[in-house]
Amino acid sequence: MSTKPKKSKTPSNAVAASKKGPISKFIAHNYRHFNAASLVDAARGYEDHLKKGGKMVVTLGGAMSTAELGITLAEMIRKDKVHAIVCTGANLEEDVFNLVAHDYYERVPHYRDLTPADEQALLERHMNRVTDTCIPEMEAMRRIENVVLDEWMKADKAGERFFPHEFMYKILRGGKLKKSYQIDPKNSWMLAAAQKNLPIIVPGWEDATLGNMFASHVITGEIKNVHTVRTGIEYMMWLADWYTKTAKNLRDGNGSIGFFQIGGGISGDFPICVVPMLHQDLQRPDVPLWGYFCQISDSTTSYGSYSGAVPNEKITWGKLGEKTPKYIIESDATIVAPLVFSWVLGR
Known part of the structure; x- marks a missing residue:
């Protein structure tokens, strides 16, 4: 005897989007297969995770x-x-940088055709290229350096220490850059984060432009204590404490902590390890695993590539569970992430 397949109790994408805005309705109608369908699945999973009281x-x-x-x-x-x-x-x-120097940025739509001589010409104009976008050194990087250096030196003289993001919060909240804003402030995620006092973890900060600048000021002796800016190990210790406390507060309900990864590299690899560290190194087996996982990546799927490894591999490392909702969207995050966020925002 044949049996009819059971109907899913989960509303269709069209029904889920019916009370949302035009972007979500467009996604629900058109994104039905392959990476497009994965995008919708991940977005709805994100939404469900939050509805259950989870954090992301x-x-x-x-x-x-x-x-x-x-x-x-x-x-x-x-x-x-x-x-x-x-x-x-x-x-x-x-x-x-974009907040204070947007009008000085230059787009290079023909970046694929640039010759070494073209690149040299950009260097001589102090235009640092990121794919098709050139960041102006003087208007962006040096302007921020001048302001944050004051904060580094104040902390250094007072014997105080702060994380990289805390220094950025100081300059944003202090208003020293406000007269230089060149975009609508509502489009700066750092400003939004500073206003919310959102936790930020910045592993490997030393390889960033400001990290290089900080090192140079320590070398010249303007900053006496290299530990004025707190380190990545301290970030991991802070994250372990935050994860443990947050998970404990969520335990009474059904909520858990989710992990939405854009791209690969240290920003994803560093924080996801906090769970196996808590379990294996600190012997805290009661701390729950990550309760949702999604990665947007154009890295080729491969078990030899950390950024391209499929989510199931993380089960063996004690990061995700067998039943953790897992999604991978193999696409360009600059296209995909705003669409996922638009769905979650109901746009």
Whole structure:
């Protein structure tokens, strides 16, 4: 005897989008297969995770700040759809670079055709290229350096120590850059994060532009204590404490902590390890695993590539569970992430 397949109790994408805005309706109608369908599945999974009372950590690799992800990410922060961010030092600073120097940026749409001589010409003009976008050194990087150097030196003289993101929060909240804003402030995710006092973790900050600048000021002796800026190990210790406390507060309900990874690299690899560290190294087996996982990556799927490994591999490392909702969207995050965020925001 044949049996009819059971109907899913989950509303269709069209029904789920019916009370949302035109972007979500477009996604529901058109994104039905392959990576497009994965995008919808991941977005709905994100939404379900929050509805169950969960928290979400978003990680930023690549050059998402220069790609102006802040246009959607800032609103996600304001609407409490993001509860912590882990990002590269580049993403931390480049959102602020864009905030104060956007009008001086130059787009190079023909970047694939640039010759070494063309690149040299950009260097001589102090235009630092990120794919098709050139960041002006004097208007962006040096302007921020002048302001943050004051904060580094104040902390150094007072014997105080702060994390990289805390120094950025200081300059944003202090208003020293406000007269230089060149974009609508609502499109800066760093401003939104500063206003919310959002937890930010910045592993490997030393390789960012400001990290290089900090090192140079220590070498010249302007800053006496290299430990004025707190380190990545301290970030991991802070994250372990935050994860443990947050998970404990969620335990009474059905909520858990989710992991939404944009790109690969250290911004994703560093924080996801906090769970096996808590279990295996600190012997805290009661701390729950990550409760949701999604990665947007154009890295070729491969078990020899950490950024390209499929989510199931993380089960063997004690990061995800057998039943953890897992999604991977193999596509360009600059296209995909704003669409996922737009769905979660109901746009």
